[in-house]
Amino acid sequence: MSTGPSDPSPVPLTVDGLSVSYGERLAVDRLSLTVKPGEIYGLLGSNGAGKTSTIKAIVGLLVPASGRLQVFGRDVTTEPLTVKSRIGYVPETSMLYEALTPREFLEFVASVRHMDVTTTTRRVQSYADAFRLGSELEEPIATLSNGTRQKVLIIAAFLHSPPLLVLDEPLNSLDPRSVRIMKDLLLRYVAGTGRGVLFSTHTMEVAQQLCQRVGILDRGVLRGEGTLDSLRERVERGDASLEEVFLRLTEEDAGVRAAVDALGNSDA
Amino acid sequence: MSWREAFRLSDVAFTELSLQAVYAFRQGNMLPSGASKKLVTRSRNRVVQSKLVISVVLGLLALGGAAILREKALNPNLFPAVPTGLFDTAVVTGILSLDVALLWWTGVQVIPTLISAGVLPVLEPLPIDPQTLRRVSGILFFRLFDLPVLSILVVTPLAVGLALGPFAGLAALPGLVVAIVYSLALSLLTGRFFIRRVQGSRGGGGRTVVRWAYLVLWLVPAFAMFAFITTAPAFFTALGGLAAQGPSFDGMLLVGTFPFPFAALPSLASGGAAALVILSPTTEFVLAAAAIAYAALAVWSVVWLAGSVRDLQFLPNRAPAALASVPAVVRPTGAARAVLVKDLRIASRTPGYAFLILLPILDAVAIGLLTYSSPLRSPVATSLALGAVTLAALLATFFGPAFFAIEVIAYSYGRTLPLPNRSILFGKVALIACIYLIAAGLILAFTLLRLFEPWVFGAFVLAELPAVLAAALLEIGLLFRWARRRGLAITNLYAGAWFAVLVSIPGLVTAGLPVVLFSVARAAGSTFGLEVMALVAVAELALATPFALGRGAS
Numbered sequence: 001m002s003t004g005p006s007d008p009s010p011v012p013l014t015v016d017g018l019s020v021s022y023g024e025r026l027a028v029d030r031l032s033l034t035v036k037p038g039e040i041y042g043l044l045g046s047n048g049a050g051k052t053s054t055i056k057a058i059v060g061l062l063v064p065a066s067g068r069l070q071v072f073g074r075d076v077t078t079e080p081l082t083v084k085s086r087i088g089y090v091p092e093t094s095m096l097y098e099a100l101t102p103r104e105f106l107e108f109v110a111s112v113r114h115m116d117v118t119t120t121t122r123r124v125q126s127y128a129d130a131f132r133l134g135s136e137l138e139e140p141i142a143t144l145s146n147g148t149r150q151k152v153l154i155i156a157a158f159l160h161s162p163p164l165l166v167l168d169e170p171l172n173s174l175d176p177r178s179v180r181i182m183k184d185l186l187l188r189y190v191a192g193t194g195r196g197v198l199f200s201t202h203t204m205e206v207a208q209q210l211c212q213r214v215g216i217l218d219r220g221v222l223r224g225e226g227t228l229d230s231l232r233e234r235v236e237r238g239d240a241s242l243e244e245v246f247l248r249l250t251e252e253d254a255g256v257r258a259a260v261d262a263l264g265n266s267d268a
Numbered sequence: 269m270s271w272r273e274a275f276r277l278s279d280v281a282f283t284e285l286s287l288q289a290v291y292a293f294r295q296g297n298m299l300p301s302g303a304s305k306k307l308v309t310r311s312r313n314r315v316v317q318s319k320l321v322i323s324v325v326l327g328l329l330a331l332g333g334a335a336i337l338r339e340k341a342l343n344p345n346l347f348p349a350v351p352t353g354l355f356d357t358a359v360v361t362g363i364l365s366l367d368v369a370l371l372w373w374t375g376v377q378v379i380p381t382l383i384s385a386g387v388l389p390v391l392e393p394l395p396i397d398p399q400t401l402r403r404v405s406g407i408l409f410f411r412l413f414d415l416p417v418l419s420i421l422v423v424t425p426l427a428v429g430l431a432l433g434p435f436a437g438l439a440a441l442p443g444l445v446v447a448i449v450y451s452l453a454l455s456l457l458t459g460r461f462f463i464r465r466v467q468g469s470r471g472g473g474g475r476t477v478v479r480w481a482y483l484v485l486w487l488v489p490a491f492a493m494f495a496f497i498t499t500a501p502a503f504f505t506a507l508g509g510l511a512a513q514g515p516s517f518d519g520m521l522l523v524g525t526f527p528f529p530f531a532a533l534p535s536l537a538s539g540g541a542a543a544l545v546i547l548s549p550t551t552e553f554v555l556a557a558a559a560i561a562y563a564a565l566a567v568w569s570v571v572w573l574a575g576s577v578r579d580l581q582f583l584p585n586r587a588p589a590a591l592a593s594v595p596a597v598v599r600p601t602g603a604a605r606a607v608l609v610k611d612l613r614i615a616s617r618t619p620g621y622a623f624l625i626l627l628p629i630l631d632a633v634a635i636g637l638l639t640y641s642s643p644l645r646s647p648v649a650t651s652l653a654l655g656a657v658t659l660a661a662l663l664a665t666f667f668g669p670a671f672f673a674i675e676v677i678a679y680s681y682g683r684t685l686p687l688p689n690r691s692i693l694f695g696k697v698a699l700i701a702c703i704y705l706i707a708a709g710l711i712l713a714f715t716l717l718r719l720f721e722p723w724v725f726g727a728f729v730l731a732e733l734p735a736v737l738a739a740a741l742l743e744i745g746l747l748f749r750w751a752r753r754r755g756l757a758i759t760n761l762y763a764g765a766w767f768a769v770l771v772s773i774p775g776l777v778t779a780g781l782p783v784v785l786f787s788v789a790r791a792a793g794s795t796f797g798l799e800v801m802a803l804v805a806v807a808e809l810a811l812a813t814p815f816a817l818g819r820g821a822s
Contacts, residue, residue, distance in 0.1 A: 059684040084686035095681045098384070099617040100610065101470065107598045111606030112687045120598045128596055137596050138470045140617060 007086075009073025010037050012164040012196025013058065018067035020053045020220075027053040029220040030067070035164070035196040040186060042211030043200040044246055050220040051200040052092050055168045058198070059089045071164055085113065088157035092168040092200075094149035098142035102133065102152045105141060106159060113160045120159065127155040130185075131178055146173040154182065158189075165189070165197040171206060183210055204243040214242070218250040274403035277396070281387040281408050283308060286315040288385035289378075316415070322374055323419035326367060330420070333363040334427035341431065349508025353535045353544060356432060358507055360440060360531035362500065363428075364447045367420050368527070371413060371448065375455020376619055378412050380462065383580060405578035409456070417448050428534050436534035442559075443530025446566045450526075453569040456576060463580075467617050476616055483622040484630070511546050519547030520554055529558040603687060607695025608702075611674050624670045625703055628660040632707040635659075636714025653715045654728055658783045660707035661736050664700050665775035668743030671696045693744050693816055700740040701733065727798050728786070735782045735805035738812035739775035745816030746771050778808050 013035035020028040028050040035041040045051045056062040058069055060080050069076040071083045097105055103124070110120040128137055131151040136144060141152065150173045157165060165186075171179050187210065190197055201207050207214055208228060215225040224231055224245075232240050235248040247253040287308055340346050340355050347355060388405055396404075410417075424444055429437020469479045510519055522528055523544065532544060532555055544551045601609065615621035635656040675682065675692060708729040716722060750771070782801040789797035 056680075061680055061683055081686045081688060084684060087684070089681075089684045091681060091684075097610065097614060099467065099614040103596055103598060104610070104613050107600055108606050108610045109685065110598060110600035112603050112685045112691075113600075114603070115600050117597075117599050120600050121596065124596045124598045135470075140468060140470070143468050 007072035007074065009070065010194055011035070011070075012037060012039075012072060012194070013041075013198055014068070014070040014073075015054070015058070016068040016070075018054065018057060018069060019065040020050070020057050020062055021065045026065075027220050028057070028064075028217075031217070031220070031222050033215050033222065033225060035198050036213075037194040037196060038190050038192060039213065040190055040197040040199055040211045042207035042214035043198060043217060044202065044204070044207055044214050044242075045200075045217035046202065046250065046252075048219075049217040051202075051217055052168055053220075054217070055089075055092075055166055055198070055200055058166055059087060060084060085160075086163050088160065088162035088165045090150075090153045090157045090165075090167045090170040092172070094146060094153055094173075096141045096149060096152065099140060101138050101140055102144075102148075102155075103137045105152065106156060109156045110159060115160060123159055123161075124155065127158060130181055131155070147175055147178070150174055151178060158185075163195045165195070165199075167197065168200045169202075170199070171201070171203070186210060204241065204246060208242040216246055216249050223249045271403060274400050274407060277391065277400070278404045278407035278411070281391065281404060282411050283312060284387045284390075285382060285385045285408065286311040288387070289315060289381045319415040322370070323415045326370060326416055326419045327423040329366050329370070330363055330424040330427040333359050334431040337428070337431035347504045347508060350504055350511055351546065353539050354507065354511055354546065355504070356535040356538070357528065357532045357544065358504065360428065360443070360534055361528050363424060364443050364527035364531055367424070367444065368447045368451045368454075371416060371420070371451035372454045372458075374413065374416060375451065376458055376462075376623075379455055379459035379580075380467070380618070382409070382412065383459070383463065388578070402574065402578050405580075406574055409452075409573075409577045409580075413448075413452060413455075420444055420448060432534055432538045436538040439533040439537035442563070443527055443533060446530055446562055447527060449566040449569050449573075453573055456573060456580065459580060460576075462619060466619065469617065476613075479616045480622070480626075483616065483619055484626060514546060515549050516547070520550070523548050523551055523554045524558040526558075526562050529555045529562060533559075603691035604694040604698065607687075607692050608699045611671055611696065611699055614674050618674075621670060621674060624663075624667055628663045628703055628707040629710065631663070632656055632660060632710040633714070636711045649715055650721060650725065653711050653725055656711050657708050657725075657729055657732065658780075660704055660711075661732050661779045661783070662776060664704050664736050665739045665743065665772050665779050667700045667703065668696070668740050668775055669747060669771050671699060672744055672747040689748055690817060693741070693748075696744055697737055697740045701737055704733065704736045705729070724798070728801070731786075731798050731802035731805055732779075732782060733805070734802070734809040735779050738805065738808035739778040741809070741812040741816035742778055743771050743775040745812070745818075746774070748816075778812065781808070 011034060013033075015031055015033045018028055018031040019026065031050070031054060033041070033043075043051050043054065053062060057064045058071075058076060060076060060083070063077070071086050074082050074086075076083050097108070100108070106120070106124050110124075124137075128134075131154070133148065133151060133155075136148055141149060144152070150170070154170060157167070157170075171182060174182065183206070186197055186199070189195060199207070199211060213225065213227055214231070216223045216231075224234060226234070228242055228245070231242075231245045231249070232238055235245050237244065237248070240248070244253070247256060289311070336359050337356055340352060340359075344352065350358070388401075388408070391401060391404065421441070421444055425437040425440050427437075428440045466479055466483065469475050510516065510522070513519070523532075535544070544555070548554055600606070611621075612625075615625055635652060638652070712722070712725055712729070715725070782805040785804055786797045786801040789800050794800075
């Protein structure tokens, strides 16, 4: 599936002033970012930074306290079904129908997405072969390993060739071979197309390899956004790795040193 | 470590179990908005409430049994062919059997939650000695049943004591203890069976059939409970025949069959063995031998339970599947049909849901066989068949909450799919209608040769169908408005019994009203009973549909 001809905008994702709160706790504070056509955008942040809350608001699982979310110009709140049909989503945790087998689960997802038998079978077979899912396709999901569940979620996300992929820590639990396949696949998936990928991770190496631009989220606030070079300029370190940039922007570099020193002293 | 430490740890584990049972976070359910600080307290309270519901049902069964005992004492003409002592024993047999069935059924419902909540594996890597872990597992397992067990142990002796005297009440205790032990052991045994053969069963048509066959077997306790109540009068009649026949092999077999030897104790304590000697001249010997054997089995069951409960969490999966590629033909369908197929597939690996689908169908088969095999006159057979259809329609009112609960599984993932609520609603209502029609079809198939007015039967089934659809639409419409807003996962018996009961009330009224009007019209001699029934049912459907599809629901 590509973007619909009637979509008001070619921009895969626009987040404008998004705030998400749980009761009195503000998890995301007036976040704005854009995923451009042909781009993998990395959303980086520590644990609890607000990455997953942002993603859940985008895929319609959370109602934002304020702000505007648009997928190809369509509002997430007012056109939820249209938006969902344009998104492929891999959640942070493998929350699946445990009593179904992967084939049954993918059949359900394909049905909901109005796919035909030939295309679905071809795609499922291709992805299953790539990820070496053999007869596991016929095992109940409850009996599968975390890595295999993650592969099933990835296949479900790619199944309808969505123009926007929203991936929340998608490489979790995957074996090195599958990680490599996934990374190459993502780069090829967006190259020269109007598709976009929002990729949440706290693994800096992966973000550095994959993402054209990154946004650094810290306690719900976007501390920095741009290409690695532009962020290096901002922290005034031309040779800094993304990890160093991240720690500098989140003002954690001194904190990390202090924590390591304290741990060293406690062991002494 | 001490028992005190085991109780402390099990309390923490039970809190987590309650939270997972009610909110199903491990199954991907979202954190409800609002006062999240009260979630833990709320989930614990909800589990207690649900246990109380089961306990009250058990208590009512005991009181009902006592009322029958009292009635026989006051009115010896009640089943006059059955001597009082034998009658009393039969009633206590019924109470004990129902206790086993209901407690076992409860275990069947809640043990999968105990496993899926994964609370004990969290404790395993901690430096806790194996004995304490075994104690924690045992306490946790027992706490699933604590209030119902307490209800059985307190209310039943009191009820029997009120009817037959204090010694009889006390004499009921050994049988109750053995019944409880057997129920818990059967729960664990079937729980293990479930994990290995049902939950872990691979996909594919042939295996699906085998899985449903397993589930039919698994429903035996619940169906036995249901069948026991419906066939009780026939049982007393048969017992009268057996008593009239005098000592026989069948009589001795009955005396030796659980729970009869224990059920005889209250009767023996209040009136002696005279009534039972009718069945076998060696009654006392058979009773004593059987009671000792069953008590020994109960002791062995306790030992087995103590050693096995902990292992329930760590049952090995089957050997890893071969990695060979298999042709994956994936056949997508329409969204509503996909919901229906998904629900059936989930039910085929989830006994709680399978129970609901199979119960009206098994009930239809049982009543169909009864009308076919017994020498009933045609009008009686017709009434029985219509009653069975009515029962199927009323049972269908419990499907709405249950099938909506399936939607809570992987709820947060499901909500990211472009699946309109309307498709979910249509899928579930279609499934409910299918079950009702299959049950009605089975009754018709069984009774066709006996019904001289099959068109009345067919018209009755079709006239009631809109009411069944209306009840399902009403319930699911209410659930969309209510349950989703509250973020509750009604995934098992202990998570939301009250919730399911409340939503079922308007459904029950909707499904029952046309039948009531039909009965009233028939009793008044009107020939328009079916027309009135159909008219009311269609009117209900016309009202329920816009409600279910309206804003806030779909």
